[in-house]
Amino acid sequence: MIRKLEPNYAPLAGEISVPGDKSISHRAVMFGAMAAGITKITNFLDGEDCLRTLEAFRAMGVSIQKQETDITIHGKGIKHLKEPHDPIDLGNSGTTTRLLLGILSGLPFHTTLFGDESLSKRPMDRVAVPLRSMGAKIDGREHGKYLPLAVRGGDLTSIVYQTPIKSAQVKSAILLAGLLADGQTTVKEKTVTRDHTENMIQAFGGVIEKNDDAISIKGKQSLTGTDIHVPGDISSAAFFLVAAAMRQESVVTIKDVGINPTRTGILDVLEQMGADIKMEEKRAIGGEPIGDITVKGSRLHGVEIGGDIIPRLIDEIPILALLASQASGTTVIKDAEELRYKETDRIQVVVHTLSQLGINIKATEDGMIVEGNQKVIGGEVDSYGDHRIGMMIAIASLVSTNPIILHNPSCIAVSYPAFFDDLEQILSISS
Ligand SMILES: O=C(O)C1=C[C@@H](OP(=O)(O)O)[C@@H](O)[C@H](O)C1
Ligand SMILES: C=C(OP(=O)(O)O)C(=O)O
Numbered sequence: 001m002i003r004k005l006e007p008n009y010a011p012l013a014g015e016i017s018v019p020g021d022k023s024i025s026h027r028a029v030m031f032g033a034m035a036a037g038i039t040k041i042t043n044f045l046d047g048e049d050c051l052r053t054l055e056a057f058r059a060m061g062v063s064i065q066k067q068e069t070d071i072t073i074h075g076k077g078i079k080h081l082k083e084p085h086d087p088i089d090l091g092n093s094g095t096t097t098r099l100l101l102g103i104l105s106g107l108p109f110h111t112t113l114f115g116d117e118s119l120s121k122r123p124m125d126r127v128a129v130p131l132r133s134m135g136a137k138i139d140g141r142e143h144g145k146y147l148p149l150a151v152r153g154g155d156l157t158s159i160v161y162q163t164p165i166k167s168a169q170v171k172s173a174i175l176l177a178g179l180l181a182d183g184q185t186t187v188k189e190k191t192v193t194r195d196h197t198e199n200m201i202q203a204f205g206g207v208i209e210k211n212d213d214a215i216s217i218k219g220k221q222s223l224t225g226t227d228i229h230v231p232g233d234i235s236s237a238a239f240f241l242v243a244a245a246m247r248q249e250s251v252v253t254i255k256d257v258g259i260n261p262t263r264t265g266i267l268d269v270l271e272q273m274g275a276d277i278k279m280e281e282k283r284a285i286g287g288e289p290i291g292d293i294t295v296k297g298s299r300l301h302g303v304e305i306g307g308d309i310i311p312r313l314i315d316e317i318p319i320l321a322l323l324a325s326q327a328s329g330t331t332v333i334k335d336a337e338e339l340r341y342k343e344t345d346r347i348q349v350v351v352h353t354l355s356q357l358g359i360n361i362k363a364t365e366d367g368m369i370v371e372g373n374q375k376v377i378g379g380e381v382d383s384y385g386d387h388r389i390g391m392m393i394a395i396a397s398l399v400s401t402n403p404i405i406l407h408n409p410s411c412i413a414v415s416y417p418a419f420f421d422d423l424e425q426i427l428s429i430s431s
Contacts, residue, residue, distance in 0.1 A: 003409040003420075005397030007378070011249035011297065012426045018237045020045040020069060020230035021258045022415050023168070024288065026053045026095050027200045028228040029064070030103065030176070032073035033057040033081070035204050037225030041071040044230055048414045049093035056100055059084040075225045078180065083109035087148070090115040092343060092385070092414050095169055097147065098127045099197075102173030105136030106180025107153040114148040118343050118385055124149060127173040130161050134177050134185075158183035158219060166311045166338060168193035168262075171215070179206070181219040188214045193311040194262040199287035203228065231258030231290040236416045238266050238316045239391045240426060241295050243398055245275040246326040250297035252426055256282070259291045265312030267293065269320060273300040273327055302329035302372050310335050315342075318350045318392040324370035325359040326399060333367035343386040343414075353381050353389060357396055357404070378402030387414040394423060 025045040030053065032039030044050065046069050054071070058064055061082035063074040090097045090113055097113060101124065104111050114120070125145040128138040134156040140149035158181045163170050171187050175197055178185025190213060198215060201208045204223035209216045237254040244252035259267075259279060270277050276296040281289055302324055305313075313320065317336055324331030339346040351363040354370075358377035362369045378400040383390035390412045397404040412419050 001408065001410055003406045005394055005404040005406055007400045007403065008398050008427055010427065011247055012240070012244045012252050013250060014426050015253045015255055016240060016422055016426050017255040018232040018240070018257065018422065019047065019416060019418065021233040022047065022049060022235065023095060023194060023196050024200070024230045024258065025050040026099065027196050028230060029053045029057060029071065029073065030099060031200050031204045031223060032075055032225060033060070033062040033064070034078045034103065035075040035223035035225045036077040037075055039073040039075055039225040040227045041073070042069065042229045044069045044071045045233065045415070047417055048091055049096060052089070052091045052093045053096045056088050056090070056096060059086065059088055073225065077222060081107055084111055087112035087114055090119060090147070092116050092119055092411070094119065094122055094342070097124065098169040098173050099176060101127050101131060101138065101149070101151060102176035103180070104151045105131045105134060105138070105153045105177045106156050109153065111151045112148055113151065120147045122341055126165050126167065126170050130159065130174055131177055134159050134181055136177070156181035158185040160186040160188070162188045166191045166193055168197070168311070172197040175201070175208070175215065175217050178217045178219060179221060184216055184218050186214050186216040191308050191311055192262055194260065196260070196288070203286035229285045231285070231288055232256050233415070234258055234263050234266065235315045237293065238319050239395050240423070241266065241270065241293065242319045242323045243395050244295045244297055245270055245300065246297065246323055246399065248297045251294065253292055253294040255292050256290055257293055259289050259293070262312055265309045266316040266320065268309065269303060269305055269313060270295065272303045273323070274298055275300060300327035302327050302331040302370070304332045304334070306332070306334035306336070306367070310338070314338060315388060318346055318388045319395060321350050321354060321361065321368060321370050322392050322396050324372060325354060325361065325374040325376070327372045329372045331370045331372065333370070334364065335366055337366040344384045344389060346386070346389070349384055349386060349389055350392070353393065356381050357400070376400040378404045380405040380407070382407040383409060383411050385411045387411045387416065391416065391419055394420070
């Protein structure tokens with residue numbers, strides 16, 4: 001499938017809301033399925049990845065009703081999860097796979113997990129190794145590094161684990177296993193990563209302790225069903241924030257976005273680049289702050305992006321690379337080697353794609369160097385099945401001198417099924 005993307009030079013204007021946060025939607029289903037009692041989720045992300053999570057728990061016998069973005073889960077407690085009859089297809093979703101491995105490690109049955117071509121290339125040993133040290137049996141291709149994986153869970157012992165990788169998925173997998181283990185499990189991380197798992201454990205009545213770089217959870221806690229409202233996804237909002245920031249005279253407000261500080265690195269970078277950004281915090285639900293973000297187009301300049309901010313904007317790096325090409329001066333992105341383990345190797349694919357579109361950009365081992373004041377000349381490019389690359393290309397078309405032909409746009413449904421409709425909305429309000 002291909003999609004022709006026409007240039008559009010009008011300023012962007014208007015108010016828009018983006019779909020529910022992907023990370024929070026996954027976790028809401030997982031905790032709702034493990035808790036006892038009814039959980040109602042509103043503004044659930046109806047994207048392919050989160051639907052994989054939902055189906056995985058249905059396969060384990062949990063009754064889940066879905067009406068568009070409203071989900072009702074009739075949880076009976078963790079002990080009532082049942083061995084699935086068939087292997088579970090996790091599609092493209094890294095978060096589902098890694099967090100589910102944490103949960104399955106503590107359940108006394110056998111499960112087989114598999115995924116699509118991209119997911120089958122992503123490393124799972126980063127969770128399998130610590131989970132095995134807690135007592136789980138996990139095996140698969142290349143000694144259990146890659147899907148398909150077979151898991152036999154059961155009695156787990158607690159661990160103290162210093163994670164070598166800046167990854168919320170690794171942290172969360174161990175905390176979830178820790179919740180089912182005997183004793184107290186501690187995860188230490190050198191750099192703060194998104195803390196939605198920690199917030200949600202508390203929203204479901206659980207107890208978790210945070211001390212500097214250590215997060216500890218007592219095992220065998222029981223959770224109680226609750227209501228979760230999912231904020232808009234700042235990682236989806238990022239595409240419109242950038243589209244507005246890079247065009248003078250644009251004014252766009254994204255309503256009701258999750259502004260958890262572990263996710264707002266993009267706002268910090270936009271500000272450092274000279275963007276005119278305002279954030280109005282409105283409320284917090286389940287420990288997750290929600291607000292409106294307004295961005296006005298302005299002259300931007302290149303910056304250095306690296307260090308502790310990287311996990312706070314890891315999924316926004318593709319779109320920030322495009323933005324950097326439209327700013328003045330050079331932008332250096334470093335300490336982001338984790339990008340190589342996403343749906344694609346996002347260092348290689350961003351550099352390849354933006355180069356194809358006429359931008360001067362170079363890959364480094366752990367990031368990229370982007371030259372500013374670049375013309376996007378258009379052409380034929382591929383998402384390579386990576387939703388964030390597909391959306392980056394769509395935003396690039398707005399500043400392109402020629403149309404862009406995008407191959408494989410359908411992967412965008414992984415995190416943002418209505419992306420093109422919403423983009424059209426802020427383009428048409430302005431024209
Ligand atoms: O925990 C999560 O929900 C996520 C964590 C990040 O991955 P890593 O933990 O692998 O960095 C991020 O890239 C992914 O989109 C969602
Ligand atoms: C990396 C991502 O997701 P996941 O790891 O869940 O596939 C993403 O959404 O950009």
